Amino acid sequence: MTLHDLSRDWDVVVVGAGVAGSVTAYRLARRGFSVLLVEKSAWPRAKVCGGCLNAASLQALHEAGLEDVVSSVPVYSQLRLASGKRQAVLELPVGRALSRRILDARLVEHAIDAGTCFLPETHAVLENTQDADADAKAFSREWRPVVLANGTDRVTLKARLVIGADGLGSRLLHGDSPKVMHVDVDKTSRIGLGTTLDNAPDFYHPGTIHMACGRHGYVGLVRVEEGRLSVGAALDPAWVKQCGGASFAVAQLLQTSGFALFDSLYEANWQGTPRMKRSHPCLGGERLLLVGDAAGYVEPFTGEGMGWALASAAAVEPLALDAIQQWQPGLVRQWTARHARIIGKRQRTCRRVSVLLRHPRLMATLLPLVNAVPTLAAPLTIGLNRRYRFSSKERK
C-alpha cells in the first residue's frame, strides 16, 4: 500500500499508535467511522515504560473489551520501595506487566480488526492554520489537512477530526495560534529512560516491582513476559551524564538501595524521553484533540501513565463523535475541562508523590513507618488504582 492509495477523506486520522492512539482508533472504528492510524516508527516498536498496568488500567482495558491483550501476562501485587538502605514492602491491588513492544502491537491488532487502517513508518504533520489564506481557512472549517511523509513519498489527506496521540513532546499544535500551541515544560523535571533485559538475577522475582529512589531520581524494575526484566527510570539528565551514562546511573541507584547489580545492565540498549513534566493550557486546536501523554504529563510512579492514556481514549470518544458530525471550537474547551476532571486529578496525586520521591531523607524516615504499619500507605495505593469514573453525559 502506498501513501497515495490512502489519499482520500477520513473521518478521523489518529497520529501515534501508543496506548492512547491505538485505543482511540479502536473505539472510533468500532463506531463505523473511517479511521487512519499513523505511526512514525517501524512496527512493532519498543518504548520507554515500566510496562506496569495497574488495577485501574486493567479495569479500563476490561471496560473497552480489550482484556485479552493481558491474558497470560505476569501479575504483580507488591512494591519493594527503597531509599538508601531503608526499605518497605507495600501490598498493591493486582496489576500486570508487559513490554510495550508486545502490548502496543496487540492493541493495534484490535484497532485493525475493528476496521482501522494502520500505517507504520509514516510521519504525520499538521499544516499551519494561522498563515493559511482565506480559501484554506474556509476549507479547514470542513476538514483538517494532514501531511503524511514516508521516505521521499508525501501526501496530504483530509480528516474531519485529528486525534493527537503523538506522546511526550507532541508537536501537532505547532501550526496553531501562539496561545493554543503554548506548552509549559518544567525545566527541572526529569527525563525518562528505559530498557528491557533478557537476563537478570533471581533477586528481581516475579510479582514484585522493585523501586530504588535517590536524590537524583528513581528506577523501577519488574518481570514482564518470558521472564524478561523491564527497567524504567526517571532521572536528572545532568546526573546521568556525570555518572557516565544511563547504565552507571541506574547501577548507582540499585547499589545504594541494596538491590542486586548485574552485568547485562551495562550492555543495555537504553531509550530516553525529553523532560517529562509538561502541560498544555489547551488540549486541541482546529479539528484537533490531544490524548494520552500528548495532553500533558507528570513523572510516573508505578503504572499510571497507561491508565491516563486509556481513560483519555474513553473520555474523548463522545466529544470525537460530536466533532466528526460537526466541528465546533468549543469542543476543545470542553475536552480540556473534561481531561482536567478525569485525568488531571490523578496527575495531581502523582505530582505530590513525585515531590516526596525527590526527598530521599524524608522517604528513608517514612519507609520503616510504612513497613511497620502498612495501612499508612493504603490511601495512596488504593487512590492510584481506583477505577476511572465517567458521568452519564461523558459516556455516549
Ligand SMILES: Cc1cc2nc3c(=O)[nH]c(=O)nc-3n(C[C@H](O)[C@H](O)[C@H](O)COP(=O)(O)OP(=O)(O)OC[C@H]3O[C@@H](n4cnc5c(N)ncnc54)[C@H](O)[C@@H]3O)c2cc1C
Ligand atoms: C520511565 C517511564 C516509565 C513508565 N512506566 C510506566 C508504567 O510502568 N506503567 C504505566 O502505566 N505508564 C508508565 N509510563 C508512562 C507511559 O509510558 C505513557 O504514559 C504512555 O506510553 C502514554 O501513551 P501514549 O499513547 O500517550 O504515548 P506513546 O506511547 O508515547 O505513543 C506515542 C506514539 O506516537 C508516535 N509518534 C510521535 N510523533 C508522531 C508523528 N508525528 N507521526 C506519527 N507518529 C508519531 C510515537 O512513535 C509513539 O509510538 C512510564 C513512562 C516513563 C517515561
